[in-house]
Amino acid sequence: MxxxxxxxxxxxxxxxxxxxxxxxxxxxxxxxxxxxxxxxxxxxxxxxxxxxxxxxxxxxxxxxxxxxxxxxxxxxxxxxxxxxxxxxxxxxxxxxxxxxxxxxxxxxxxxxxxxxxxxxxxxxxxxxxxxxxxxxxxxxxxxxxxxxxxxxxxxxxxxxxxxxxxxxxxxxxxxxxxxxxxxxxxxxxxxxxxxxxxxxxxxxxxxxxxxxxxxxxxxxxxxxxxxxxxxxxxxxxxxxxxxxxxxxxGGNNPLVASSWDDLGAAVNTIIRSAFLTAGQRCTCARRLYIPSSVEGDDLLEALVNTTMRLRVGAYDDNPPPFLGPVVSAAAAASIRASITDLVASGATALTGPGEPIPGTGFVRPTILDADHVAIPDEEIFGPVLTVQRFEHLHEVFGRATATDFGLAAGLLSTSAEEFQEFQQTVRAGVINWNTPTTGASGRLPFGGVGASxxxxxxxxxxxxxxxxxxxxVTYASVTDSDSPLPGLANEIQGGAL
Structure with a gap:
């Protein structure tokens, strides 16, 4: 049934x-x-x-x-x-x-x-x-x-x-x-x-x-x-x-955090970008870039603390969870294997993924500090976010767009000029400013370029x-009979050319 x-x-x-x-x-x-x-x-x-x-x-x-x-x-x-x-x-x-x-x-x-x-x-x-x-x-x-x-x-x-x-x-x-x-x-x-x-x-x-x-x-x-x-x-x-x-x-979508007026709002935007639908949205942010500064460190600390408070559970739990399991135990195992590979490459797990529960798809939201780690250009279709730091915006915009994918990209910034440069640099079909990468309007086209x-x-x-x-091209009747065809002779033509 x-x-x-x-x-x-x-x-x-x-x-x-x-x-x-x-x-x-x-x-x-x-x-x-x-x-x-x-x-x-x-x-x-x-x-x-x-x-x-x-x-x-x-x-x-x-x-x-x-x-x-x-x-x-x-x-x-x-x-x-x-x-x-x-x-x-x-x-x-x-x-x-x-x-x-x-x-x-x-x-x-x-x-x-x-x-x-x-x-x-x-x-x-x-x-x-x-x-x-x-x-x-x-x-x-x-x-x-x-x-x-x-x-x-x-x-x-x-x-x-x-x-x-x-x-x-x-x-x-x-x-x-x-x-x-x-x-x-x-x-x-x-x-x-x-x-x-x-x-x-x-x-x-x-x-x-x-x-x-x-x-x-x-x-x-x-x-x-x-x-x-x-x-x-x-x-x-x-x-x-x-x-x-x-x-x-899919997409290997970047989210660049440059500046923000409200730390809490910035954190919530990142979480909605990365972990909605247990990270199983094609527009989810997979790569977060933060400033190499005190402000960037504060943002990461607040992001980690909030992420660790997110409820993960069954769809009908009360209180309701922010996210549930991924779609299958096999999908969860694949996500965990990708996390293991990134950690083996030098990344540090700041949150997640939690102990596996046999026969289920549960994976806790995972944030990986991947500074100076070569991250494969692939989509991990689950609640996994890598974090890297940057010194200069121009440089990080280039890193953000260095992907074969081109679905979604986002910028957190108080500067309209920075967004103008961002949207002219990044190659993606959906580019958002100060709103989650997962946000899309039904009154706009949706899709990506490249491998997306x-x-x-x-x-x-x-x-x-x-x-x-x-x-x-339509006419009610044939009307060009009075216009002679170019090259039309008065006599029937024949013989060798």
């Missing part, structure tokens, strides 16, 4: 009908205690083929459905999310481990995405008449595959599914195999909102299911996840330029990657 009172766990939904997958059993668990949340046979390559065929058949009718009717379905989905927000939040917390207060904000973002997407679609893909004969229109891609992540198992895929449906596409959705219960609940609400059969199909499974979807007859793939998987998708589609591939991947991604398939510009522009 997914949860009390909800339908039987099912890995496949095609044509609006739920069915059991024919693949091996897939089980998701609560990373705080290992208890099973969801269990069912996962989808197979045959299920994926059925889902794609269903979507291909259903899409033209949905495309021809008036925009206001497509909007009405999605607005009904928004209502259903709000009506079921408590159950939705509990499922998110159960499978990801994130505190219930944080899961509630994710559910709110799912509901809020509808109105934002409608507004953004009209802004980004308008029909425009430039003159009596020149106009612009937009057409849906057709059938899109969405590959979702585990860290925001509802919000992030929803930010691609809703714009895709609004634009007239059909979607085949393959969620993270770590969060199947959330995906089933999410898709069930979308179907109950009135989506026609075949417009949104669900296939839950592991890597083989994702590969079958990418290899299938899709017109676009929107992926959120790791760099390694993103690169594999890029290679898989190298010979298919007709398939739009939008990648939103190739498009902006989320945020305000999501609509751009769900449709293509059509340039039209």
């Amino acid at each position: 997914i949860s009390e009172g909800h339908s039987e766990a099912s890995a496949v939904s095609i044509d609006g009908r739920w069915r059991q997958g024919k693949g091996p059993e897939l089980t998701s668990g609560n990373p705080a205690d290992g208890r099973t949340v969801w269990s069912a046979g996962q989808a197979t390559a045959g299920d994926v083929a059925d889902a794609l065929a269903s979507s291909r058949s259903a899409q033209p009718s949905w495309d021809h459905t008036p925009l206001n009717e497509r909007e009405a379905v999605l607005r009904r989905f928004e209502e259903l999310v709000n009506e079921n927000k408590e159950e939705f939040a509990v499922l998110i917390s159960s499978e990801t481990g994130k505190p219930l207060w944080e899961a509630a904000t994710e559910v709110a973002a799912v509901a809020g995405k509808v109105a934002l997407s409608i507004e953004a679609y009209k802004d980004r893909t308008p029909s425009v008449e430039f003159s009596e004969t020149a106009r612009l229109s937009h057409r849906p891609l057709g059938v899109m595959g969405v590959l979702g992540p585990f860290n925001f198992p509802a919000h992030l895929p929803n930010g691609q599914i809703v714009p895709a449906l609004l634009a007239g596409n059909a979607v085949v959705y393959k969620p993270s195999e770590l969060t199947p219960a959330v995906a089933q609940f999410h898709v069930d609400l979308l179907q109950k909102a009135g989506l026609p059969p075949g417009i949104l199909n669900l296939v839950i499974g592991g890597r083989d299911v994702g590969a079958a979807l990418v290899d299938g007859a899709v017109d676009g793939i929107a992926f959120t996840g790791s760099v390694a998987t993103g690169r594999a998708l890029h290679r898989a589609l190298a010979d298919r330029p007709n398939v739009l591939l939008a990648l939103e991947m 991604g190739n498009h902006r398939p989320a945020g305000w510009t999501a609509a751009d990657f769900c449709s293509y522009p059509v340039a039209m």
Whole structure:
């Protein structure tokens, strides 16, 4: 069962009908205690083929459905999310481990995405008449595959599914195999909102299911996840330029603390940047740079003291925790191994990670003093923050941007001039000033450059990657018969040239 009172766990939904997958059993668990949340046979390559065929058949009718009717379905989905927000939040917390207060904000973002997407679609893909004969229109891609992540198992895929449906596409959705219960609940609400059969199909499974979807007859793939998987998708589609591939991947994000008026506010901003969602946000700060000064030492001391007071616990603990476990015991083990490697390289652990609890994903927030340590340019997807000192801002801005990634970057500073230099120096898709690196606006594009991604398939510009522009030059009748063709002779031409 997914949860009390909800339908039987099912890995496949095609044509609006739920069915059991024919693949091996897939089980998701609560990373705080290992208890099973969801269990069912996962989808197979045959299920994926059925889902794609269903979507291909259903899409033209949905495309021809008036925009206001497509909007009405999605607005009904928004209502259903709000009506079921408590159950939705509990499922998110159960499978990801994130505190219930944080899961509630994710559910709110799912509901809020509808109105934002409608507004953004009209802004980004308008029909425009430039003159009596020149106009612009937009057409849906057709059938899109969405590959979702585990860290925001509802919000992030929803930010691609809703714009895709609004634009007239059909979607085949393959969620993270770590969060199947959330995906089933999410898709069930979308179907109950009135989506026609075949417009949104669900296939839950592991890597083989994702590969079958990418290899299938899709017109676009929107992926959120790791760099390694993103690169594999890029290679898989190298010979298919007709398939739009939008990648939103991770980051090795810098946060430079230069100056601040309020020490407590600076500390809280750093903590929110590094440790929200147990460090499992792609925009989390991984590298903190502080001044080599008394002020920098004071900041680090206050940061360590506050971090050691953060509650870590199960999603429903009372008082509530600031962060829960990472998504699995395996993920926790990988994070601990990375911490061990950094310590072996010369870093000093100022906090965390705490003793492992078998079968759980608990890792305490870890701050590593890594001055004069060569830190690998990689993303540790968990609550780990390295700290290094700097003497001069110009020098540290260069260090901050010395990464193959380019997702997020942040500056704490009382100087507008410093931020101007920072945003002109750092190469990132999201650059924040005196606010957490994890803060993003739905009214702005979201995504990165370099190893962090190739498009902006989320945020305000999501609509751009769900449709293509059509340039039209039109006349009511053929009108140029009186204009002679250049080089037209009076006699029929023949013979050798």
